[in-house]
Amino acid sequence: MLNIADALHRWCREARPFALATVVDVRGSAPLPAGTSVAVDQGGNAVGSISGGCVEGAVYELCRQVLRDQGAPQRAWFGYSDDDAFAVGLTCGGELDVLVQRIDPAAHPHLGTALAEVAEGRPAALAQVVAGPDGLIGPTLSVLGDSWIADGVLGVGPTGQAVADRATALLRAGRTALVSLGGDTDTCPDRLSVLVHVAATRPRMLIFGAVDFAAALSQAGRFLGYHVTVCDARPVFATKARFPHADEVVVDWPHRYLERTEVDSRTAVCVLTHDAKFDIPLLQLALDLPVGYIGAMGSHRTHTERLHRLREADVTEEQLARLRSPIGLDLGARTPEETAVSITAEIITHANHASGLPLSQRTGPIHRPTAHGLGDDQPIGEDVSARLEAETAVAEPDWSLATVRALAANRGDGH
Incomplete structure (x- = not known):
C-alpha cells in the first residue's frame, strides 16, 4: 500500500x-x-x-x-x-x-x-x-x-x-x-x-573520488533512488558545482569519512580514485563493514597490484572475495555516462542475486522476488x-x- x-x-x-x-x-x-x-x-x-x-x-x-x-x-x-x-x-x-x-x-x-x-x-x-x-x-x-x-x-x-x-x-x-x-x-x-x-530511508551510494566518472555515477545513483555522497580529500575537485546531482559532497580523506558515517546492508561503496594512498586504507575498512556492494575502478593490472597491497595489510581472502574490481559489467562502456550505467547495472545485479545475462538467454520468469521482496x-x-x-x-x-x-x-x- x-x-x-x-x-x-x-x-x-x-x-x-x-x-x-x-x-x-x-x-x-x-x-x-x-x-x-x-x-x-x-x-x-x-x-x-x-x-x-x-x-x-x-x-x-x-x-x-x-x-x-x-x-x-x-x-x-x-x-x-x-x-x-x-x-x-x-x-x-x-x-x-x-x-x-x-x-x-x-x-x-x-x-x-x-x-x-x-x-x-x-x-x-x-x-x-x-x-x-x-x-x-x-x-x-x-x-x-x-x-x-x-x-x-x-x-x-x-x-x-x-x-x-x-x-x-x-x-x-x-x-x-x-x-x-x-x-x-x-x-x-x-x-x-x-x-x-x-518504507525505509533511501539506501546510500558512497562515491569516493571526485572525477568525471563520479559526476555521471552520482546522477545515475540519484535516478535509482540512492542518497548519493561524493567524497574526496581534494577541495578543489570536491565541490557542489561539479556534482549537482549528489545529495552531499564531502571534503575528507575517504577512509576517515567512512569511519564516521552510517552504512547498512543496502549501502553501495564505489571507489573511483584508483590511487593507492586513498584506495588501500579505504578498502581495508570497507571490506570489514556490512555494506551491500564494494566496487573499485581500475584496470586488471591495477586490481592485481591492489590485491597485493591489501593482502599485505592483512585483509583476508574471504574479505577480498567481496571486492568487485574492475568495477562494473562488461558493456563495452567508454564514456563516463556509459561507465555509470555499467556500474549501476552491476549493483542492481548483485543486490538481486541475478545473473547479469541478457533476458533472451534466460528461461523462466523475468520478474522474481529479491532481497526487498518476499525473499x-x-x-x-x-x-x-x-x-x-x-x-x-x-x-x-x-x-x-x-x-x-x-x-x-x-x-x-x-x-
Whole structure:
C-alpha cells in the first residue's frame, strides 16, 4: 500500500472509506511485487496499480463490490500461463494473489499517522493480516520509531507484540516481506500470515573520488533512488558545482569519512580514485563493514597490484572475495555516462542475486522476488501453488466480477 501512500494519507485525513486491493503473493512473471496496492473510494476514484494494467478492471469492480457490501475481506487470484496470458489480458503471465478489504479510517486511526510519515519520507512499517481464521483478516499495525500501535486482533494480547517485533526487524532491514506467526500459546493460538509493508530511508551510494566518472555515477545513483555522497580529500575537485546531482559532497580523506558515517546492508561503496594512498586504507575498512556492494575502478593490472597491497595489510581472502574490481559489467562502456550505467547495472545485479545475462538467454520468469521482496519468508498457506496450478488449468478466460468472486469462493479460503 505504500506505493500510494500520498493518496491514502489524504483519504484518511478526510475520513474517506476506501477499498484496498493488495498483492499478497506473486508467482512467475507478475509485473509488480507483493505489497503493491490499488485503492478505490466510494466515489469510484481509483489510485495505484497492481498489474501494470492487465487485470485492473476486474480488481476495480471487486473493490466497488466490497465497498458496497461492507463485508469481510475477500481474496482473489489471477493466473494464467505465459502462453495464454495475452488472450485473456494478463499480458505478462504469472499469478497474483490479491486481498481486497474495506478500510474505514475511523477503525484504523493509526493508519493515517503512519501514511503521513511515509509521505514525508520518514521510515515506517505497516503490518496487515492477510490470511488466517475467519474474523482475523484485515487488522493492521504500525511501527513508527521505537513505538507501535495496532487495531483489531493485533491490538490485544501477545499477538501484536509478536507482529511488532517482526515488523521492526524488517524495517531495520529495509524490506517488505510476508511472515507467518502464531499457532502457539505464547503468541496467539491461530496461525496468521502478515504482510509487512516497509518504507525505509533511501539506501546510500558512497562515491569516493571526485572525477568525471563520479559526476555521471552520482546522477545515475540519484535516478535509482540512492542518497548519493561524493567524497574526496581534494577541495578543489570536491565541490557542489561539479556534482549537482549528489545529495552531499564531502571534503575528507575517504577512509576517515567512512569511519564516521552510517552504512547498512543496502549501502553501495564505489571507489573511483584508483590511487593507492586513498584506495588501500579505504578498502581495508570497507571490506570489514556490512555494506551491500564494494566496487573499485581500475584496470586488471591495477586490481592485481591492489590485491597485493591489501593482502599485505592483512585483509583476508574471504574479505577480498567481496571486492568487485574492475568495477562494473562488461558493456563495452567508454564514456563516463556509459561507465555509470555499467556500474549501476552491476549493483542492481548483485543486490538481486541475478545473473547479469541478457533476458533472451534466460528461461523462466523475468520478474522474481529479491532481497526487498518476499525473499526468505513463507508464502500464504501451504498449498497455494498447487491450488493455483489446478485452478489455472480449468479457469475460463473471463475477468467478470462474477468469475472473480466464484474463483475466490472455490479456493475454500472462507473469506
